[in-house]
Amino acid sequence: MGMTVTEKILAAHAGKDxxxxxxxIWVDVDVLMTHxxxxxxxxxxxxEQFGQQAKVWDREKVVIIPDHYVFTADKHANRNIDxxxxxxxxxxxxxxxxxxxxxxxxxCHIALAQEGHNRPGEILFGTDSHTCTSGAFGMxxxxxxxxxxxxxxxxxxxxxxxxxxxxxxxTGTFPPYIMAKDILLQVIGDIGVDGATYRTMEWAGDAxxxxxxxxxxxxxxxxxxxxxxxxxxxxxxxxxxxxxxxTDKPHTIHRSDPDANYYFTKTYKADDMVPIVAKxxxxxxxxxxxxxxxxxxxxxxIGSCTGGKLTDFIAAAKLLKGKxxxxxTFIVPATREVEEDLYKTKMDGESLADIFKNAGAxxxxxxxxxxxxxxxxxxxxxxxxxxxxxxTNRNFPGRMGSKQxxxxxxxxxxxxxxxxxxxxxxxxxxxxx
Amino acid sequence: MKKTIEGRAYVLGNDVDTDQIIxxxxxxxxxxxxxxxxxxxxxALSGVPPKDAGLxxxxxxxxxxxxxxxxxxxxxxxxxxxxxxxxxxxxxxLKIAGIQAVVAExxxxxxxxxxxxxxxxxxxxxxxxxxxxxxTGDSILIDLKAETLTNKTSGKSYKLKSLGEVxxxxxxxxxxxxxxxxxxxxx
Numbered sequence: 001m002g003m004t005v006t007e008k009i010l011a012a013h014a015g016k017d018x019x020x021x022x023x024x025i026w027v028d029v030d031v032l033m034t035h036x037x038x039x040x041x042x043x044x045x046x047x048e049q050f051g052q053q054a055k056v057w058d059r060e061k062v063v064i065i066p067d068h069y070v071f072t073a074d075k076h077a078n079r080n081i082d083x084x085x086x087x088x089x090x091x092x093x094x095x096x097x098x099x100x101x102x103x104x105x106x107x108c109h110i111a112l113a114q115e116g117h118n119r120p121g122e123i124l125f126g127t128d129s130h131t132c133t134s135g136a137f138g139m140x141x142x143x144x145x146x147x148x149x150x151x152x153x154x155x156x157x158x159x160x161x162x163x164x165x166x167x168x169x170x171t172g173t174f175p176p177y178i179m180a181k182d183i184l185l186q187v188i189g190d191i192g193v194d195g196a197t198y199r200t201m202e203w204a205g206d207a208x209x210x211x212x213x214x215x216x217x218x219x220x221x222x223x224x225x226x227x228x229x230x231x232x233x234x235x236x237x238x239x240x241x242x243x244x245x246x247t248d249k250p251h252t253i254h255r256s257d258p259d260a261n262y263y264f265t266k267t268y269k270a271d272d273m274v275p276i277v278a279k280x281x282x283x284x285x286x287x288x289x290x291x292x293x294x295x296x297x298x299x300x301x302i303g304s305c306t307g308g309k310l311t312d313f314i315a316a317a318k319l320l321k322g323k324x325x326x327x328x329t330f331i332v333p334a335t336r337e338v339e340e341d342l343y344k345t346k347m348d349g350e351s352l353a354d355i356f357k358n359a360g361a362x363x364x365x366x367x368x369x370x371x372x373x374x375x376x377x378x379x380x381x382x383x384x385x386x387x388x389x390x391x392t393n394r395n396f397p398g399r400m401g402s403k404q405x406x407x408x409x410x411x412x413x414x415x416x417x418x419x420x421x422x423x424x425x426x427x428x429x430x431x432x433x
Numbered sequence: 434m435k436k437t438i439e440g441r442a443y444v445l446g447n448d449v450d451t452d453q454i455i456x457x458x459x460x461x462x463x464x465x466x467x468x469x470x471x472x473x474x475x476x477a478l479s480g481v482p483p484k485d486a487g488l489x490x491x492x493x494x495x496x497x498x499x500x501x502x503x504x505x506x507x508x509x510x511x512x513x514x515x516x517x518x519x520x521x522x523x524x525x526x527l528k529i530a531g532i533q534a535v536v537a538e539x540x541x542x543x544x545x546x547x548x549x550x551x552x553x554x555x556x557x558x559x560x561x562x563x564x565x566x567x568x569t570g571d572s573i574l575i576d577l578k579a580e581t582l583t584n585k586t587s588g589k590s591y592k593l594k595s596l597g598e599v600x601x602x603x604x605x606x607x608x609x610x611x612x613x614x615x616x617x618x619x620x
Contacts, residue, residue: 145521
């Protein structure tokens with residue numbers, strides 16, 4: 001019996017020739033990532049369990065990226081970043097991207113990719129459920145809690161139950177108005193918010209391999225919204241090209257065997273996909289954009305690890321260029337690199353940043369910002385009864401702040417088209433002009 | 434490990450996500466400082482929409498105004514309990530509020546894992562959906578050996594699923610104690 005790419009990575013890190021779904025194995029960890037929300041708790045447990053003087057198992061393998069509550073007056077949030085700083089100093093950790101310095105990056109999942117911490121064949125755990133994003137690089141990556149992270153800090157190991165794999169294949173070519181986000185919302189709507197619980201979501205098919213790394217990251221980012229343990233896309237030339245200037249560390253490309261065992265394989269025709277939204281208050285509350293055009297909006301939000309990458313902003317800028325938004329529109333680049341690219345990347349001589357400003361949108365600092373609400377003074381936070389269209393990943397009650405707000409999840413194309421009209425709008429209305 | 438867990442039920446529905454369990458704005462408090470961490474008890478389940486808070490009637494706060502602990506110690510849920518974020522603040526806040534067991538039809542993976550590895554409380558899966566048959570405030574008895582839940586208010590008993598392979602970690606207390614017991618890390 002052959003193995004899937006996920007099974008091969010797990011077997012290689014458990015010192016085994018083969019593994020089977022359901023096996024409980026201990027794996028060696030290549031990278032542990034944490035951030036300002038879960039780092040302090042992780043450090044607390046690490047010290048309690050391994051001693052005040054304990055050292056992390058491998059300082060080269062720990063990556064700390066403050067990104068959640070970084071531009072706030074909240075004293076506890078700022079204290080938490082001080083705890084990270086102190087730990088980094090004490091442990092002499094080389095990979096810390098501090099707030100208020102030139103080294104600040106922004107949202108951890110995108111920063112991991114941009115700084116070369118995502119490498120095919122490796123195992124990465126992070127104290128954030130969207131750590132599954134890194135699976136876009138043909139690696140095993142998943143979110144864990146503080147306790148598991150503290151265990152890794154001390155031992156470099158963690159137990160894992162080998163997941164079954166669900167394979168989603170897209171054949172053909174996606175229409176030009178379709179983004180990875182539409183596909184993701186379609187699939188989550190099809191299988192439900194617990195449809196992939198304990199399982200791997202493997203994305204495949206020629207249409208998927210045509211995607212850039214950024215779009216691949218979007219596809220893997222929301223596996224957790226279907227309950228998935230991880231998502232994965234086999235590494236290929238696109239992956240290697242992205243890695244070229246970002247890391248020179250060796251890596252291994254694993255591929256799923258033709259006779260690998262899958263929980264199921266579901267095939268979609270890429271050409272048939274339509275723009276999708278997830279209605280309040282669940283990411284699987286799927287509807288075609290064309291079914292929701294009567295929904296009046298107060299706000300459009302384009303940002304986060306899911307929808308705040310350069311590709312996402314190029315899409316938004318295509319629609320916003322030379323036009324004016326009619327509702328509050330927030331632009332939040334995921335990282336400093338994305339933010340710099342908004343100034344460097346031009347359409348007909350106008351930078352994306354200028355396109356957004358001239359359209360009347362507001363630009364925020366790179367961070368998680370209002371994707372998860374956060375402290376009251378967070379940029380773009382829904383503080384009342386706002387109806388929001390957002391390129392983020394969750395629309396649970398109160399996710400973006402107020403419990404009275406309503407969030408529709410969409411692609412950057414749909415969020416931008418809707419910003420121009422004030423109601424949910426099919427991007428084809430603007431893209432075809 | 435205790436033989437029985439007894440307490441009053443607090444009932445919730447399906448897909449109770451971690452933003453409902455502990456809204457993100459509260460994730461700033463220390464989980465180690467004994468005084469500061471009491472805040473997690475105060476805000477536990479504060480993100481649940483009022484109509485879904487304490488079923489079947491709703492509008493029953495889990496923690497009373499001004500309190501740091503709940504009068505309810507057994508949480509009953511539907512499908513996919515604890516979905517969403519990997520924040521360990523979610524099981525932690527329930528424990529800090531006094532929860533001793535969560536019984537749901539199914540759990541989201543990371544929440545389940547955090548509950549077990551962190552040793553916060555035992556996450557039980559029920560053989561059948563029980564959230565519709567138990568009312569908030571009912572008196573509940575969980576028998577760990579018999580793997581049953583009895584609603585003493587209604588007199589009905591329900592079978593719980595076996596804890597399976599995680600029983601070793603639960604019996605040890607948490608993942609660290611389990612690793613010490615099995616020699617993976619020094620005692």
